[in-house]
Amino acid sequence: MGNKTYYITTPIYYPSDKLHIGHSYTTVAADAVARYKRLKGYDVMFLTGTDEHGQKIQRKAEAKGVTPKQYVDEIVDGIKDLWKLMKITNDRFIRTTDKNHEEAVQKIFKKLYDQGDIYKSEYEGWYCTPCESFWTKTQLVDGKCPDCGREVELTKEESYFFRLSKYQDRLIKFIEENPEFIQPVSRQNEMLNNFLRPGLEDLCVSRTTFNWGVPVTFDEKHVVYVWIDALSNYITALGFMSEDEQAYKKYWPADVHLVGKEIVRFHTIIWPAMLMALGEPLPKQIYGHGWLLLEGGKMSKSKGNVVDPVVLVEKYGLDAIRYFLLREVPFGSDGVFSNEALINRINSDLANDLGNLVSRTVAMIDKYFDGVMPDERLEGDFDQDLKKVVMETPPKVEQLLDKLQFSSALTEIWKVISRTNKYIDETMPWALAKDEANKPRLAGVMYNLAESLRIVSILLQPFMPETPEKIWNQLGLTDKKTIDWDSTQNWGVYPAGTKVNKGDVIFPRIDIKKEMEELEKLTVQQPEKKDQKDAVKQKEEKASPDGFISIEDFAKIDLRVAKVLEAEKVEGADKLLKLKLEMGEEIRQVVSGIAKHYSPDELIGKFVILVANLKPVKLKGIESQGMILAALDKAIESGAKVR
Numbered sequence: 001m002g003n004k005t006y007y008i009t010t011p012i013y014y015p016s017d018k019l020h021i022g023h024s025y026t027t028v029a030a031d032a033v034a035r036y037k038r039l040k041g042y043d044v045m046f047l048t049g050t051d052e053h054g055q056k057i058q059r060k061a062e063a064k065g066v067t068p069k070q071y072v073d074e075i076v077d078g079i080k081d082l083w084k085l086m087k088i089t090n091d092r093f094i095r096t097t098d099k100n101h102e103e104a105v106q107k108i109f110k111k112l113y114d115q116g117d118i119y120k121s122e123y124e125g126w127y128c129t130p131c132e133s134f135w136t137k138t139q140l141v142d143g144k145c146p147d148c149g150r151e152v153e154l155t156k157e158e159s160y161f162f163r164l165s166k167y168q169d170r171l172i173k174f175i176e177e178n179p180e181f182i183q184p185v186s187r188q189n190e191m192l193n194n195f196l197r198p199g200l201e202d203l204c205v206s207r208t209t210f211n212w213g214v215p216v217t218f219d220e221k222h223v224v225y226v227w228i229d230a231l232s233n234y235i236t237a238l239g240f241m242s243e244d245e246q247a248y249k250k251y252w253p254a255d256v257h258l259v260g261k262e263i264v265r266f267h268t269i270i271w272p273a274m275l276m277a278l279g280e281p282l283p284k285q286i287y288g289h290g291w292l293l294l295e296g297g298k299m300s301k302s303k304g305n306v307v308d309p310v311v312l313v314e315k316y317g318l319d320a321i322r323y324f325l326l327r328e329v330p331f332g333s334d335g336v337f338s339n340e341a342l343i344n345r346i347n348s349d350l351a352n353d354l355g356n357l358v359s360r361t362v363a364m365i366d367k368y369f370d371g372v373m374p375d376e377r378l379e380g381d382f383d384q385d386l387k388k389v390v391m392e393t394p395p396k397v398e399q400l401l402d403k404l405q406f407s408s409a410l411t412e413i414w415k416v417i418s419r420t421n422k423y424i425d426e427t428m429p430w431a432l433a434k435d436e437a438n439k440p441r442l443a444g445v446m447y448n449l450a451e452s453l454r455i456v457s458i459l460l461q462p463f464m465p466e467t468p469e470k471i472w473n474q475l476g477l478t479d480k481k482t483i484d485w486d487s488t489q490n491w492g493v494y495p496a497g498t499k500v501n502k503g504d505v506i507f508p509r510i511d512i513k514k515e516m517e518e519l520e521k522l523t524v525q526q527p528e529k530k531d532q533k534d535a536v537k538q539k540e541e542k543a544s545p546d547g548f549i550s551i552e553d554f555a556k557i558d559l560r561v562a563k564v565l566e567a568e569k570v571e572g573a574d575k576l577l578k579l580k581l582e583m584g585e586e587i588r589q590v591v592s593g594i595a596k597h598y599s600p601d602e603l604i605g606k607f608v609i610l611v612a613n614l615k616p617v618k619l620k621g622i623e624s625q626g627m628i629l630a631a632l633d634k635a636i637e638s639g640a641k642v643r
């Protein structure tokens with residue numbers, strides 16, 4: 001191993017017995033980077049783990065009648081199993097209940113207290129248990145947690161405080177001087193403008209109302225605030241403040257902390273301030289990725305979609321799931337998950353484009369050359385162009401992976417796959433095979449196909465743990481030198497004389513109609529069947545004769561502010577626009593008859609008022625999940641309740 005190190009982390013996960021596919025997002029992304037860096041010769045430290053303390057866990061355990069430790073132990077095993085199933089190559093797994101972590105957290109707390117960065121005072125404020133976050137009254141939105149919208153509890157207790165405010169100016173300066181520190185840039189602006197520049201308050205860092213946490217050594221009725229405990233994992237896992245700090249010295253500062261956008265604030269404000277106070281270097285980058293959402297709802301309340309990663313991996317295979325996660329959503333933005341989108345990707349990109357290319361190539365070498373690759377090279381126009389497209393790709397993929405642009409990196413690889421498929425159409429091997437005189441040309445075509453696939457298969461390794469090997473088996477590639485990452489820089493490495501092995505189809509096509517029906521059976525909770533006529537009758541009875549609706553009827557309408565993300569005309573309908581709306585955490589699709597009043601461009605970025613609980617209907621075959629009442633010129637937070 002070389003001496004270049006690379007340290008990457010995921011957040012440590014709350015023990016939840018219902019992990020959905022969205023949870024695997026950060027981990028799969030981090031795994032792709034870790035695999036890539038190892039292939040590039042780095043000595044990689046890839047850390048993940050579990051965040052096991054706090055009031056939320058204590059309450060759940062109480063409800064189940066078990067101790068918090070018993071409660072988390074069982075779940076943590078399940079999480080570890082999931083990462084195994086997803087072939088996550090983490091080098092360490094930290095649990096915040098690990099003894100050495102707890103001891104290091106105690107030492108960190110004590111050090112900060114001794115030097116005056118932590119002091120004792122009294123706390124009065126609102127606490128959101130699900131987010132384990134403190135809020136002041138002015139920060140609440142409609143009296144609820146501004147992050148998750150749930151109930152908060154008024155808390156008054158003796159507490160220790162961390163002098164966060166002291167680090168405000170240094171933090172602003174650091175962020176301004178290090179534009180790579182918070183990525184993507186939009187999140188950097190959000191942190192500076194919404195939190196840092198308006199001013200930081202000191203942070204309450206201990207609790208006395210429950211005891212499932214790391215005890216403060218010098219004041220045992222206090223436990224350390226769960227975020228101080230959790231964030232410390234990134235250094236305690238390396239032995240910081242333990243007898244053996246070797247790994248810490250070797251790997252810290254981290255190259256990147258990958259985190260979901262909702263926890264960027266903790267990682268870019270509290271965490272660096274803690275490190276500044278400890279006199280330790282700051283991580284090089286915090287990357288806040290977007291969320292994977294379900295159309296019309298949150299992942300945790302899945303309806304009509306299978307979101308259990310174990311079921312998905314069993315049904316479609318690991319590589320298909322990992323491919324979807326990394327391809328469908330540009331890292332940094334939000335994206336939508338649906339079983340239909342997943343199956344479409346599998347059919348088009350994996351079965352049609354990649355799978356077919358492998359099968360066709362191997363089958364043709366088998367048929368025309370008895371499975372043994374002849375030694376023949378070609379320099380014609382098509383051949384030159386194919387070679388150019390292939391050879392330009394590895395450096396592009398590397399640059400994109402260095403910037404964590406997984407989706408674009410995969411797009412580049414798929415350009416090669418498409419170009420190679422096109423090459424088959426251009427060179428028409430089946431026509432060449434008809435004339436013995438064309439045999440050398442046919443042989444050269446086969447060589448180019450195999451060589452292009454060789455390079456593709458090597459580049460797929462960070463994303464897919466299983467497919468590259470399947471392709472190597474079929475192409476007959478056994479020599480390590482021919483599948484080495486750096487060998488993608490050279491054209492012509494595929495050894496002539498290699499025997500190919502016809503094998504199974506690597507990505508079978510899925511019959512989408514049948515599959516959707518099957519999935520439907522797995523997920524849909526049958527709505528109560530009502531007699532149609534009865535429903536109509538009831539409606540008629542309720543309608544008011546004077547044309548007014550009652551306040552009770554009005555009260556049923558859920559009016560929300562939503563932001564227009566995308567707008568486009570509906571073909572064959574002058575009045576209709578199809579809109580993609582962001583309503584808080586949800587993405588909605590609405591078909592609206594406002595094309596005469598607004599052009600699509602005009603609407604993008606605008607806020608609208610949406611009747612959010614209108615029964616979905618199909619307009620021109622497109623599902624509409626709500627109705628728009630008005631467009632607003634003033635920016636309001638999306639998802640805000642109007643009524």
Ligand code: MSP
Nearest residue numbers: 011012013014022025026051230231259260291292
């Ligand atoms: N325990 C804290 C992190 C402490 S780090 C010092 C936590 N845990 S979590 O289990 O709620 O989330 C773990 C990761 O999963 C986060 O990065 C979060 O953004 C990610 N995701 C959970 N649901 C997600 C989606 N639906 N989509 C994408 N990622 C999401 O936060």
